Amino acid sequence: MAGLCLAPLFGALPEARLKTLAQACRLKTYSHGEVLGHAGDALETLWLVLGMGLIKLSRETADGTEAVWDVLGQGEIVGLETAVAKTPTAPTTAVAVGPVEVICIPHEAFSSLLEDGAFARAMLEHLSDQTNRQRLETEHRAHQTTAQRLGCFLLRLAHTPEEGEATVRFPFDKGLLAARLGMDPATFSRALGKLKADTGLSVSGLSVTIPDIRRLTAYTCGSCSGTYPCLTDGPGA
Amino acid sequence: MAGLCLAPLFGALPEARLKTLAQACRLKTYSHGEVLGHAGDALETLWLVLGMGLIKLSRETADGTEAVWDVLGQGEIVGLETAVAKTPTAPTTAVAVGPVEVICIPHEAFSSLLEDGAFARAMLEHLSDQTNRQRLETEHRAHQTTAQRLGCFLLRLAHTPEEGEATVRFPFDKGLLAARLGMDPATFSRALGKLKADTGLSVSGLSVTIPDIRRLTAYTCGSCSGTYPCLTDGPGA
Numbered sequence: 001m002a003g004l005c006l007a008p009l010f011g012a013l014p015e016a017r018l019k020t021l022a023q024a025c026r027l028k029t030y031s032h033g034e035v036l037g038h039a040g041d042a043l044e045t046l047w048l049v050l051g052m053g054l055i056k057l058s059r060e061t062a063d064g065t066e067a068v069w070d071v072l073g074q075g076e077i078v079g080l081e082t083a084v085a086k087t088p089t090a091p092t093t094a095v096a097v098g099p100v101e102v103i104c105i106p107h108e109a110f111s112s113l114l115e116d117g118a119f120a121r122a123m124l125e126h127l128s129d130q131t132n133r134q135r136l137e138t139e140h141r142a143h144q145t146t147a148q149r150l151g152c153f154l155l156r157l158a159h160t161p162e163e164g165e166a167t168v169r170f171p172f173d174k175g176l177l178a179a180r181l182g183m184d185p186a187t188f189s190r191a192l193g194k195l196k197a198d199t200g201l202s203v204s205g206l207s208v209t210i211p212d213i214r215r216l217t218a219y220t221c222g223s224c225s226g227t228y229p230c231l232t233d234g235p236g237a
Numbered sequence: 238m239a240g241l242c243l244a245p246l247f248g249a250l251p252e253a254r255l256k257t258l259a260q261a262c263r264l265k266t267y268s269h270g271e272v273l274g275h276a277g278d279a280l281e282t283l284w285l286v287l288g289m290g291l292i293k294l295s296r297e298t299a300d301g302t303e304a305v306w307d308v309l310g311q312g313e314i315v316g317l318e319t320a321v322a323k324t325p326t327a328p329t330t331a332v333a334v335g336p337v338e339v340i341c342i343p344h345e346a347f348s349s350l351l352e353d354g355a356f357a358r359a360m361l362e363h364l365s366d367q368t369n370r371q372r373l374e375t376e377h378r379a380h381q382t383t384a385q386r387l388g389c390f391l392l393r394l395a396h397t398p399e400e401g402e403a404t405v406r407f408p409f410d411k412g413l414l415a416a417r418l419g420m421d422p423a424t425f426s427r428a429l430g431k432l433k434a435d436t437g438l439s440v441s442g443l444s445v446t447i448p449d450i451r452r453l454t455a456y457t458c459g460s461c462s463g464t465y466p467c468l469t470d471g472p473g474a
Contacts, residue, residue, distance in 0.1 A: 062464075084361035115354075121351070128364065129322065131371060138375045142378055143419070227299075
């Protein structure tokens with residue numbers, strides 16, 4: 001099951017362990033909108049995303065609004081951070097966005113990997129990165145404007161140290177992107193309009209042309225405590 | 238060095254390991270405003286907070302605004318999440334708020350604890366919790382109003398399943414609290430004014446009287462995907 005190696009965390013596993021893991025896994029395809037698991041479920045399976053589909057991770061607020069926590073794509077694993085919790089319970093509902101093929105990894109098989117000191121170490125490093133990444137996103141929601149947050153998302157897709165023009169593609173539709181960025185659709189539209197007016201970028205369908213990376217970073221990154229080019233770890237990062 | 242046990246993570250260490258760790262540590266007192274370490278420094282020391290002082294963790298945005306990532310108090314450890322990174326580099330500048338006594342834990346001594354499988358496991362559990370906690374804070378910054386975010390902070394201080402009246406104390410001054418909640422001082426004042434008007438709470442100095450916990454949760458928690466009473470892990474949580 002070569003797909004396991006799409007996850008950087010599994011790429012470094014000794015071959016024998018990878019083989020044992022693969023034997024415990026199976027492939028499965030979900031169609032658009034299908035629920036893989038619900039928030040609050042005991043975590044029995046982790047899902048590694050293959051191919052081009054995506055998985056939306058969301059929760060519902062008490063008053064019924066959907067809060068999108070993340071959108072995972074190829075090589076990313078649903079449940080990874082929860083799998084090492086004391087009582088592994090899915091914090092989010094996982095829903096397929098587009099048809100998506102996944103490797104189903106039994107939680108037990110994943111847990112047994114942690115007996116390997118090197119794997120446990122890699123997992124610690126991953127969670128350490130993840131925590132800081134998440135803190136930076138929290139910072140962004142207080143310190144960046146909505147137009148800057150959208151600009152930041154596009155810059156992380158471009159992820160180029162080069163200057164000049166760049167073209168990127170929204171990895172999912174604008175409705176989901178708005179939700180992922182914590183905006184309602186009207187706020188997102190205003191943010192996109194402002195970003196176009198202020199930095200000259202243009203949008204055609206899902207394709208976005210950034211005429212000048214430097215102009216966009218000057219506009220966006222002033223309100224961030226990080227430096228560009230910055231880390232990215234997937235379509236919803 | 239009994240103070241080490243203030244950190245839940247160290248509380249479960251076998252006595253011999255705790256003793257070895259204690260021998261590598263030393264006590265130090267910082268005065269208000271003193272910098273313990275700067276963002277970008279290689280992580281050489283972790284600081285466990287003793288007594289009543291606090292440590293502010295912040296970064297500076299490119300345009301010079303301070304972004305407060307956290308405020309840690311008794312039993313919390315500065316650098317804990319970074320200590321297991323591949324290249325442990327302090328993500329934030331750590332500054333004493335009030336005189337604060339700390340236990341300085343050499344990074345090397347901490348790292349050697351990770352050879353113990355049970356400790357590595359506890360550290361994984363801690364980071365797993367931390368990531369979800371941080372994701373919930375990110376959600377709050379998009380889905381809660383500023384008045385709700387302040388109400389949420391007060392509820393976590395109250396942390397009571399009881400109904401009726403409760404009194405809590407701001408753990409630090411309003412300027413720092415505003416920054417910790419990602420608000421400028423004027424926004425914070427408006428949020429506090431609105432919260433008083435909408436839920437009847439009253440403030441005298443650092444003391445806050447919540448006349449009706451249920452009224453405050455009804456006001457605050459509708460826009461959150463969690464449930465009250467919720468987890469808290471320190472004065473800046």
